[in-house]
Structure formats: C-alpha cells, structure tokens
Amino acid sequence: xxxxxxxxxxxxxTHPAFFQEEVDHADVRRLIRYGRKxxxxxxxxLGDVLRYGRLPSASQIRSINDQTAALVEAYPDxxxxxxxxxPKLGDRLVRKEIAxxxxxxxxxxKLEISCNAADRAMAPVMEEAxxxxxxxxxxxxxxxxxxxxxxxxxxxxxxxxxxxxxEVQIIMAHLTSVGLRGVREIEEYRNVVVDTSAxxxxxxxxxxxxxxxxxxxxxxxxxxxxxxxGSSVGRVLAADISRSERRAVLFDNARRILRNGGADV
Amino acid sequence: xxxxxxxxxxxxxxxxxxxxIPELRLRLKxxxxxxxxxxxxxxxxxxxxxxxxxxxxxxxxxxRKLLPVPVVNPRLPGWEKxxxxxYGRRRRPIAIKVLPAYHxxxxxxxxFNELVAYCVAHAVPILLQLRLDDERTRYFGLKVRVVKxxxxxxxxxxxxxxxxxxxxxxxxxxREIAASTRNTWFDTSFAEWFxxxxxxxxxxxPGRILFGSHTPLLETRAAAMKIFDGPITAGxxxxxxxxxxxxxFDLP
Numbered sequence: 001x002x003x004x005x006x007x008x009x010x011x012x013x014t015h016p017a018f019f020q021e022e023v024d025h026a027d028v029r030r031l032i033r034y035g036r037k038x039x040x041x042x043x044x045x046l047g048d049v050l051r052y053g054r055l056p057s058a059s060q061i062r063s064i065n066d067q068t069a070a071l072v073e074a075y076p077d078x079x080x081x082x083x084x085x086x087p088k089l090g091d092r093l094v095r096k097e098i099a100x101x102x103x104x105x106x107x108x109x110k111l112e113i114s115c116n117a118a119d120r121a122m123a124p125v126m127e128e129a130x131x132x133x134x135x136x137x138x139x140x141x142x143x144x145x146x147x148x149x150x151x152x153x154x155x156x157x158x159x160x161x162x163x164x165x166x167e168v169q170i171i172m173a174h175l176t177s178v179g180l181r182g183v184r185e186i187e188e189y190r191n192v193v194v195d196t197s198a199x200x201x202x203x204x205x206x207x208x209x210x211x212x213x214x215x216x217x218x219x220x221x222x223x224x225x226x227x228x229x230g231s232s233v234g235r236v237l238a239a240d241i242s243r244s245e246r247r248a249v250l251f252d253n254a255r256r257i258l259r260n261g262g263a264d265v
Numbered sequence: 266x267x268x269x270x271x272x273x274x275x276x277x278x279x280x281x282x283x284x285x286i287p288e289l290r291l292r293l294k295x296x297x298x299x300x301x302x303x304x305x306x307x308x309x310x311x312x313x314x315x316x317x318x319x320x321x322x323x324x325x326x327x328x329r330k331l332l333p334v335p336v337v338n339p340r341l342p343g344w345e346k347x348x349x350x351x352y353g354r355r356r357r358p359i360a361i362k363v364l365p366a367y368h369x370x371x372x373x374x375x376x377f378n379e380l381v382a383y384c385v386a387h388a389v390p391i392l393l394q395l396r397l398d399d400e401r402t403r404y405f406g407l408k409v410r411v412v413k414x415x416x417x418x419x420x421x422x423x424x425x426x427x428x429x430x431x432x433x434x435x436x437x438x439x440r441e442i443a444a445s446t447r448n449t450w451f452d453t454s455f456a457e458w459f460x461x462x463x464x465x466x467x468x469x470x471p472g473r474i475l476f477g478s479h480t481p482l483l484e485t486r487a488a489a490m491k492i493f494d495g496p497i498t499a500g501x502x503x504x505x506x507x508x509x510x511x512x513x514f515d516l517p
Contacts, residue, residue, distance in 0.1 A: 031459075034460075034496070037494070038494070141401065142401070142402055144405050145400065145401055145402070145403060145405065146401055176399075176402065177401065177402060179402055199399055199401075199402065200399060200454075200455065200457070200479075200483050201483050201484040201487035201488065202279070202482065202483060202484075203279070203281045203282070203283075203480075203481055203482060203483055203484050203485075204279065204280060204281055204282065224459055225458065225459035226458065226459070227457055227458075227459070228457050228458065228459055228460065228461040228491045228495060229459075229494075230461070230487065230489075230490030230491035230492070230493075230494040230495055231457055231461070231487045231488070231490065231491040232487075233487075233490065234484060234486045234487025234488070234489070234490035234491065235484045235487040237486055237487075237490075238295075238296070238484035238485065238486035238487055239484075240282075
C-alpha cells in the first residue's frame with residue numbers, strides 16, 4: 001500500500017464540533033494532528049448543524065456560525081468555514097446571515113435538512129450565493145427508504161436546484177447515501193459536484209462517480225466526526241481510478257471550488 | 266492481517282468485481298490482508314445454500330490462507346448432513362455463518378437453537394451476520410428482518426458455551442451487546458465514528474475484537490485504514506489484526 005501521507009488532501013465536509021456548545025481545544029489540536037497524518041492539509045467546517053434540531057432559529061444559526069468562525073480564527077492555517085443557514089427563516093434573515101458570514105471570511109454555504117433543496121425558500125440562499133460567488137454544499141440522501149422528502153433532499157431535488165441556478169457551484173453531499181442514482185441525477189448539471197462523504201466505504205462507488213461525472217466533479221469529504229478518516233480517505237485510495245483522477249478528487253477539485261469562493265487555499 | 270468477514274460471488278445489488286477466488290485474493294492482498302474467512306454471497310438469497318457452499322469449497326481447495334466458511338440455513342432440514350458432505354465425518358467446520366435476517370428465522374426459533382446446540386457440542390464458532398448493507402440505501406424491493414441487539418444478548422445468555430461473532434454491527438449495537446455478554450466477539454466492518462479503533466476498544470474487551478472488512482461489498486483498504494491507521498497501540502493492532510482470530514478459530 002502506498003503511504004497515505006503521499007497524497008495532498010482537502011476535506012470539504014467536516015463537523016469538528018458535534019452537539020457541542022463548547023469545544024475542547026486539546027481535542028481540536030488532536031483532530032488536526034490526526035488529519036495531517038492522513039495528508040489532510042485543510043478542512044472545511046460546515047458547522048454543528050444539528051445541535052438545535054432541524055429548524056434552528058436565527059440566534060441559534062448565529063451561534064453555530066460564530067463557533068465555526070472562532071475555530072477558523074484559532075486555526076487559520078487549517079480550517080475554512082462555510083456559513084450554515086436555515087432557508088425557512090425567510091428572505092431577510094437569510095440574506096443578513098450570509099452577509100455576516102462573508103464579513104467573517106466564510107467561503108461557502110451549508111444547507112442541511114431545514115427544507116428540501118427544491119423548495120422555493122431556497123431562492124434567497126442561491127441568489128446570495130451567486131452574488132458572492134460562494135459554493136453551496138447541500139446535504140442529500142436517497143429518500144426511497146428514508147421517506148422525509150418534505151424537508152430532506154433526495155438527489156433529484158439537489159439536481160433540480162442545480163438546474164435552477166446554473167451559475168452557482170453546488171456540492172451534493174454524501175456519495176454513498178445518494179448512490180448510483182444520485183450520480184446519474186446530477187450528471188447533466190455541470191455546476192453540481194458530489195462529495196465522497198458519509199456511510200460505509202461501498203466498493204466501486206467512487207470509481208463509478210468518476211466514470212460517469214468525470215474526476216473534476218467528485219470531491220473528497222469525510223463527514224468527520226460522524227465518520228473516521230481512515231474509512232473516508234481509504235475509499236478514495238482504494239478506488240479503481242488513475243493517479244491524476246485521485247489527485248483531482250482528493251485535492252485539486254476542492255482547491256478550485258474553494259478558491260472560486262474566495263478562499264486562500 | 267486476518268479478515269473474518271469476506272465473501273465471494275455476485276451480489277445482485279452491487280457490481281463489486283470480486284466474483285472469483287483470484288479476484289478476492291488480489292483485493293485482499295492490495296489491502297495487506299494475508300488470510301481470511303470466506304463465504305459465498307450466493308448463499309444469502311438462495312433458499313438452499315448448499316450448491317454455493319460446495320462451489321466455494323471446490324474453488325478454495327486446500328488453500329491455507331483463505332478458509333471457507335459454510336452458510337447454514339437451519340430452516341432447511343438436513344443441514345447437518347450437508348455439512349458432513351462438505352467436511353467429512355471427522356473434521357469440524359472452522360466456523361458456521363448464519364444470516365437470520367435473510368433466511369427468515371428468529372434467534373429463539375427451535376431449529377436455529379438446534380444449530381447452536383450442534384456448534385456448542387462441536388466447539389464451532391458461529392458467525393452471525395446482522396446485515397449486508399446499510400438499511401437506508403438498501404434496494405427498495407429487498408425487505409430484511411432486523412436482528413435486535415436484545416435478541417443477541419438473550420441468545421448469548423441462553424447459550425453461555427456458544428461463541429458468537431457478530432458481523433456488521435453498528436457501534437451502538439456493539440456497545441449494547443458487549444456490555445451484557447461475555448461470549449460474543451465483534452468484527453470491525455460497520456462500527457464507525459471518529460477514532461473508531463479507540464471507541465471499539467472502550468466498548469469491547471481487547472480479546473473480543475476481530476478485523477473484518479466486509480469485502481467485497483466494502484472497500485477492503487478503507488476498512489483496514491479505519492482500524493490500523495487510527496489511534497491504536499501496536500499490541501492492540503496485533504490482537505485485532507490476527508491474534509484474536511488465531512485463538513478463536515484455532516488457526517494454524
């Protein structure tokens with residue numbers, strides 16, 4: 001096996017704080033050391049998005065984003081921040097929070113399960129994303145068995161979002177939870193990429209995504225702390241793809257997306 | 266590294282590329298796995314696993330590294346005769362794999378308990394496969410019964426001499442079962458959270474953790490990295506990697 005450290009990696013999908021109002025900085029430093037051991041040079045913090053449930057209030061959203069900002073400020077060479085928003089809070093509050101996050105230096109927007117990606121409430125989020133040039137990372141999971149589509153996005157919904165806003169870079173989260181159909185749902189939407197995070201390292205899935213979408217549309221992510229880094233990095237290292245494709249998935253694509261969002265990466 | 270959870274053969278819901286023994290051998294070797302317990306995936310959905318068990322035993326021949334494990338469906342009368350056909354009258358199976366969720370019986374069913382009695386009498390460890398995939402992404406037409414942790418605890422209580430190895434248990438299930446039993450072992454394939462190896466060690470005594478990759482349905486290398494590239498001592502890595510399996514299965 002080639003040493004993991006020989007790969008440069010950016011992790012575009014992490015939650016270093018998970019149901020934690022206060023983070024222990026000794027734990028964070030340990031996490032960074034662990035990440036570096038796997039070759040992970042930078043991590044994108046998406047926020048402690050489920051701490052207050054599915055529909056956080058405006059103040060709860062600010063609290064989550066403030067925590068992200070504090071971590072980015074404490075470890076600026078390692079962490080980058082995405083702005084978590086609840087589109088159901090309405091036009092004014094959504095635009096206000098995104099503007100505040102931009103001032104804080106965030107370089108993307110994170111959406112969880114407050115509303116379905118095809119919901120019209122997404123309009124202000126996507127308009128602000130286009131205005132600031134920010135990528136939008138949308139949590140997505142196949143809803144065939146989960147059956148929460150009223151608020152939980154199926155890959156078809158994230159594809160719909162991509163079709164409505166072709167000028168916005170969208171990252172559909174969770175390759176394993178969207179599966180083969182998820183890859184096909186976004187295939188015709190060139191502004192939508194998929195991240196490799198979450199669930200088990202299902203054999204063949206990364207290679208399938210690369211074959212269908214092209215390596216430039218598959219981005220490494222772990223979903224840390226919900227998943228382990230060995231499992232997350234290992235599924236890309238094990239994939240039957242070329243060396244240059246692997247480099248694109250692990251590093252180049254995220255760097256391109258984050259730079260387009262204004263990050264110094 | 267010795268892997269207690271591998272299989273070979275086609276699985277209708279996933280093209281995994283390990284349909285033959287040479288393909289399995291290569292997949293394991295690429296991840297640094299030198300030996301494994303192997304079953305045939307064809308046994309899972311077939312009513313009678315015998316033809317697939319027979320193919321597996323024929324394909325593996327006298328392999329000393331890849332060891333065949335027969336799947337038994339205890340609802341089918343005559344399974345003991347089938348085992349004798351695979352092993353002969355004098356040799357005992359290295360282990361028996363059961364899939365109650367896929368073969369439609371409970372852990373309290375009389376026929377399953379006859380199988381447990383056989384395993385206890387012949388000192389055969391039981392590989393109890395809880396699932397093969399994540400319920401959230403399972404093919405919509407495949408309805409599979411859930412094996413509850415409380416039922417596993419009950420089984421272990423009723424059969425204190427049985428050695429039950431749980432395959433594909435999630436970390437909360439590992440915690441629940443390990444806390445209430447002494448005669449259970451756990452493979453590492455589905456248990457996961459940040460710092461997995463540390464969390465499993467906190468949940469399970471070190472002698473009862475076994476490396477399992479769930480090859481070919483999961484990526485072997487990812488399964489290995491999750492445990493052995495994590496925060497783990499060299500001693501624990503050795504125990505999980507091969508020592509526990511060597512002792513439990515009486516490996517050469």
